[in-house]
Amino acid sequence: MYSAKKLVTIFATIVIMLSFVGAIPKAAMAAGTIYYVDSSRSDDSGDGKSTATAWKSLTKVNATTFAAGDQILFKSGGTWTGQLYPKGSGVSGSPIIISSYGSGSKPLINGNGLTMNADGSGGSAVYLYNQEYWEIKNLEVTNKGATAAKRLGVNVVASDYGTANYIHISNLTVHDVNGINTDKKNGGIAVQALGTSLSTKWNDVRIEGNTVYTVDSTGIQTHSRWMNRGGMVDSGPWSGFTNVLIQYNTVYDIGRDGILVRVSSAPVIQYNVVHHANMRSGAEGVAIWPFNTDDALVQYNEAYSTHGSLDGQGFDSDYDSNRTIIQYNYSHDNEGGFVLICNNGTSNFNNGTIVRYNISQNDGTRIFQLAGPVTNTSIYNNTIYIGAGAGTNILLINDWGGYASNTSFKNNIIYNLGSGGYIMGSSTNTVFDSNVFYGNHPSSEPSDANKLTTNPLLVSPGTGTSLTGVDGYKLQNGSPAIDSGVAISSNGGKDYWGSAVPANSVPDRGAYEGAGIGSPPVVTVFSDNFESGSSSWTTSGGTWSVITDGSKVFNQSLATGEALAFAGSAWTNYTYSSKVKLNNAYANAGLLFRVTDANNYYMLRINNSTNSLDLYKKVSGTLTLLSSASFSSTISTWYDLKVKITGSNILGSVNGTQLINYTNGTSELSTGKIGYRMASSTASFDDAVVTQ
DSSP states (O other), X not given: OOOHHHHXXXXXHHHHHHHHHHHSOHHHHTOOOEEEEOTTSSOSOSOSSSGGGOBOOHHHHHTOEEOTTOEEEEETTOEEESOBOOEEOXXXXXXEEEEEESSSSOOEEEOOSOOBOTTSOBOEEEEEESOOSEEEESOEEEOOXXXXXXXXXXXXXXXXXXXXXXXXXXXXXXXXXXXXXXOSSOEEEEEEEEOSSSOOEEEEEEXXXXXXXXXXXXXXXXXXXXOBBTTBOSSSBOOOEEEEEEESOEEEEESSOSEEEESEESOEEESOEEESOSSSOSSOBOSEEEESOBSOXXXXXEEXXXXXXXXXXXXXXXXXXXXXXXXXXXXXXXXXXXXXXXXOSSSSXXXXXXXXXXXXXXXXXEEEEEESSOBSOEEEXXXXXXOTTOOOEEEEEEOSSSOOEEEEEESOEEEEOSSOOEEOTTOEEEEEESOEEEEOOOTTOOOXXXXXXXXXXXXXXXXXXXXXXXXXXXBBTTOTTXXXXXXXXXXXXXXXXXXXXXXXXXXXXXXXXXXXXXXXOOOEEEEEOSTTOSTTOEEESSOEEEEEESEEEEEEOOOSSEEEEEEEEEESSEEEEEEEEEOSTTOEEEEEEXXXXXXXXXXXXXXXXXXEEEEEXXXXXXXXXXXXXXXXXXXXXXXXXXXXXXXXXXXXXXXXXXXXXXXXXXXXXXXXXXEEEEESOOEEEEEEEEEO
């Protein structure tokens, strides 16, 4: 028999040995085997453990149960037809990895039209079922059938499983999956929780760096049948996915929705680019949105060219969700607008959505839409640009089983050159404070005790090009939006560009926070005060001469017909100013710019007959009125007339007051000289200056 002392010694030794075992790194506990798969091999007779003995087929891979730490590497440039469905699971710290080896194009897995089962399982080129701790990366995936049917490119399913852990999908190219757009639960990449008997969810889902295009219906999605709350009924009570991260993906040419996250708790959706979503559904579709999800963070994404106005927005905080934050995103040219916030009226969900520090450029239909009884929405410090000619409404609050209540709209810059307005419906307690309403002012523009209507002096509005190419929406020196907003607590701590935002003091209005941007040095490229004559000018029609009127001025004295004078070079973006004096009753005269010839130019003129300042274009000999503002002029009085043209945007002012702000939606008259013009009028001109 062992003595008590010996037993104590043995037990202590065992404890020490176990402590050493516990100290071994997890990765070292399951180093795993690397298996190679090469479609050019003749058969599967090799052991797969070297490139020289690689397996050939998906059949061999699918028949193998892999262990923690194993890797399945497909040869670059190879092609396989059918379904990739390997078996087994990894463990924490030692996932099973599917990837590639060698150089050349990504290995192609072609599902060749596989279709999904009725419960949502199967039907994909790459498939996992009730398996966890997997990484899938560096593959090309397609699954196109002869006709549209419910199918996916990648389908990862847990069903009646409990909590499944760790699925990371990265650097895939998924394309040409012709699913059906009447069912959102098919398309490109899906991670799903299915079943009916055991509550199931995923933890640690990462989908990053993938390119997904030409798929129907949804580009990237999570889905769960364990979703019951707020009127949603399926397999059982709501069980949200945790640690969901969807980032750095490019998604385009999508039948319906771009990125859709369902039934998740605090997912992060960031640094994605989604464009040309909802291209084929003819129904509701949005570029990026959470549904039946709590505390979603949607940030640093670019969404553009979403099709349609049944939704059709870049972003959406959808119903049965709470506390969604949409921040630091760039939305542009989406036919349905920038953001939808909705609740179908059957529950008390969609409370506390925050939309802040985003930029919207030329989104359509309606910028902000609040549908149904959403509550406690905060929309602040966004910069919105709507170009001339657009009928886009800035705000639409509509009925969907009720109306929005307790909506706060603060510190936003609305740069509205369009004709749209504000539709408030029967919403209650909608508060506007310290916003900038610039440009056109529809009769429905809301009251705001601290509103500004002066030019916010954005550096170059309407010139955004990408998520990081929006410096035109910073504020210039002297902007009235600087340090004039209302303080907002828990404001995220930074602006669109990452600059700090004060927590308890007055911020700027709009998406920019900081000192004003200094204007670039102004360079004078042309000037003429006519003291040395008019040799710089070429005339057409009229009687032109330099006369003395206090100082030397350029005068046109024939009161019949069209009279023009041209000077300068073919400039593109410039500011042109000159003194103008009308010399007969009912006269008109003004500045020409971007002049190609007598039949092609822009004109900003004072019209004494109509008491107006008018902006025209003449293209191929046809004169068209573009914009007009009321302005009463007096004969024989000098006026300082100025036009600034940047890209397609034209600003016109008289005596330092801007009266015209117009953006031409047609590509024409992109460069040209300067000039003067009048019709059946006499006028004088002086001090012509062009700066850049």
